[in-house]
Amino acid sequence: MNGWDVFTWVAIAVLIVGAVGVFAWFLRDAAKLFRDTDRRR
Amino acid sequence: MHAVDFAVVGAYLLAMIAVGAAVSSRITGFRDYFVAGGRMTAPLLVCTLVSTYYGLDVLFGNSEVSYLEGVVGFFGYTRPYYIAILLAALVVGRRLKRHDFLSLPDVAAHYYGNGTRVVIAVASAFYSLPLLSVMGIGILLDAAAGVPFAVGVVVGAGVALVYTLLGGLLADALTDTLQFVLMCVTLGIAAALTLREAGGMGAMQAALPASYFEPMGTYPVWVLVVFAGSALSVLIEPAFYQRIFAAVSYRAVLVALLVGIVLWAAYDWVSTVLGMAAAARGLDVEPRYALITLVLDVLPVGLAGLFVAGALAAAMSTIDSYLLIAGGNLAYDLYRPLVRPDLDDASLLRLTRWSIAAAAAISVAFALFFRSVVSAWIFMSTVLVAAALVPLLFALYAPWRPRPAAGLASSATGLAVAVGFFALVTAFGHDDPEWGTRIWTLRLGGRTIPLWQEYTLLFALPASAIAYAIGHLVGRVPAPAAAAAPADSGGRGTP
Numbered sequence: 001m002n003g004w005d006v007f008t009w010v011a012i013a014v015l016i017v018g019a020v021g022v023f024a025w026f027l028r029d030a031a032k033l034f035r036d037t038d039r040r041r
Numbered sequence: 042m043h044a045v046d047f048a049v050v051g052a053y054l055l056a057m058i059a060v061g062a063a064v065s066s067r068i069t070g071f072r073d074y075f076v077a078g079g080r081m082t083a084p085l086l087v088c089t090l091v092s093t094y095y096g097l098d099v100l101f102g103n104s105e106v107s108y109l110e111g112v113v114g115f116f117g118y119t120r121p122y123y124i125a126i127l128l129a130a131l132v133v134g135r136r137l138k139r140h141d142f143l144s145l146p147d148v149a150a151h152y153y154g155n156g157t158r159v160v161i162a163v164a165s166a167f168y169s170l171p172l173l174s175v176m177g178i179g180i181l182l183d184a185a186a187g188v189p190f191a192v193g194v195v196v197g198a199g200v201a202l203v204y205t206l207l208g209g210l211l212a213d214a215l216t217d218t219l220q221f222v223l224m225c226v227t228l229g230i231a232a233a234l235t236l237r238e239a240g241g242m243g244a245m246q247a248a249l250p251a252s253y254f255e256p257m258g259t260y261p262v263w264v265l266v267v268f269a270g271s272a273l274s275v276l277i278e279p280a281f282y283q284r285i286f287a288a289v290s291y292r293a294v295l296v297a298l299l300v301g302i303v304l305w306a307a308y309d310w311v312s313t314v315l316g317m318a319a320a321a322r323g324l325d326v327e328p329r330y331a332l333i334t335l336v337l338d339v340l341p342v343g344l345a346g347l348f349v350a351g352a353l354a355a356a357m358s359t360i361d362s363y364l365l366i367a368g369g370n371l372a373y374d375l376y377r378p379l380v381r382p383d384l385d386d387a388s389l390l391r392l393t394r395w396s397i398a399a400a401a402a403i404s405v406a407f408a409l410f411f412r413s414v415v416s417a418w419i420f421m422s423t424v425l426v427a428a429a430l431v432p433l434l435f436a437l438y439a440p441w442r443p444r445p446a447a448g449l450a451s452s453a454t455g456l457a458v459a460v461g462f463f464a465l466v467t468a469f470g471h472d473d474p475e476w477g478t479r480i481w482t483l484r485l486g487g488r489t490i491p492l493w494q495e496y497t498l499l500f501a502l503p504a505s506a507i508a509y510a511i512g513h514l515v516g517r518v519p520a521p522a523a524a525a526a527p528a529d530s531g532g533r534g535t536p
Binding site: 001002004005007008009010011012013014015016018019020022023025026028029 | 082083084085087088218221222225226228229230232233236241242243246254300303304306307308310311314
């Protein structure tokens with residue numbers, strides 16, 4: 001496995017794990033987002 | 042595509058409309074609709090920024106360049122964007138968050154008055170017509186599923202239009218979260234499977250010319266300079282501005298952009314590798330179809346449908362956001378200040394929705410009648426940078442008080458030079474099949490000067506800066522009350 005391979009596999013991992021991680025973070029915050037919206041209304 | 046793949050794509054499209062319908066009951070006014078009431082959190086911003094800014098043009102564009110030229114697409118073209126985004130995060134975002142603007146032309150109006158607002162609103166609305174993404178959906182559904190181009194264009198733009206009309210930026214951002222996950226995960230899986238089948242990057246190095254792995258490739262140096270310069274468009278990107286105004290805090294903007302840079306870089310590199318893999322595999326296709334042809338070859342049933350849904354997601358997350366901006370520019374930044382300054386909030390909201398529908402209709406019409414819009418897209422982005430970059434950066438960072446004459450002269454001159462240069466290259470230039478662009482060859486004093494259409498900014502930006510200097514010298518400093526403030530419907534321009 002050369003340097004290009006390592007770079008590419010890291011990018012793939014960042015793309016998949018990063019996207020799922022950000023989505024989980026969003027879900028954790030989503031309740032707060034809608035609670036704030038309801039309070040404003 | 043198999044029936045299962047069609048079912049996956051259909052389920053995705055229905056889910057997007059359901060989100061729009063669910064959010065629509067939460068919209069109580071223009072500010073709610075256009076900047077989600079200013080309550081977007083960091084993770085929501087990451088999802089909407091990453092998915093909005095990266096559409097099919099990036100996916101197909103990156104892979105097209107790498108299919109033809111190799112890694113230069115990543116190192117020469119996309120890398121300067123990360124530096125510009127970092128600047129936007131650290132410098133521009135902080136300054137903008139001190140105010141309570143709603144749109145890019147709002148910023149111009151605050152510092153220079155309504156004349157500059159109008160010029161920048163016209164450029165922004167024009168730039169925001171999502172022609173390339175609308176066309177991309179037609180091409181994608183045609184290539185992947187045999188859906189006629191016109192049907193694909195109308196269905197893709199229609200679904201994005203429906204949920205954007207219903208729920209505004211909040212629906213846009215919430216659908217962006219699903220689209221963000223889909224586009225990133227499906228691309229990552231496709232790359233992993235493709236790389237394994239191709240035998241890794243080592244096998245690609247053996248199959249491709251050595252120039253494919255040279256970071257700066259074989260492009261002329263001036264083209265690389267223009268590529269790097271085009272990254273400045275990030276500093277006046279309307280979708281970035283709208284999300285900065287919609288953020289709950291500056292900290293949320295900063296975190297979102299820093300996380301976004303990592304994800305954008307990964308997305309760029311993976312799509313670059315897929316283009317090279319298509320070349321290494323010996324696929325003989327039109328370069329912009331290289332990625333989709335390769336991926337559909339490699340992925341099994343079900344995953345292929347998921348990838349098409351992911352690519353649709355990349356396009357639709359761009360279409361919805363820019364339709365919203367174009368509609369807002371027409372209703373909030375042009376009609377309201379020019380025709381009906383006393384327009385009430387409910388009427389403004391209604392008019393914005395009609396304007397979004399009009400922007401969608403124009404985009405679909407262009408996509409159907411003009412199959413080749415790549416040069417049109419270059420023109421659209423150039424127009425916005427030429428009209429807005431100089432006056433807005435001076436307004437935000439120059440130590441002196443902005444003068445309306447400087448803003449108007451700079452934006453109008455930048456716009457005029459960009460349009461003029463592009464018209465000249467179109468009229469007197471020729472299509473160059475090798476570089477896939479239009480070039481006007483000038484002969485001056487025995488020397489030959491090739492002027493690419495991409496060089497527009499090299500003329501428009503200096504002209505805009507000179508006009509700013511002249512306007513600043515001859516213009517007068519306005520009385521404090523003369524500076525136009527953002528609209529009553531939410532905006533409260535801070536002096």
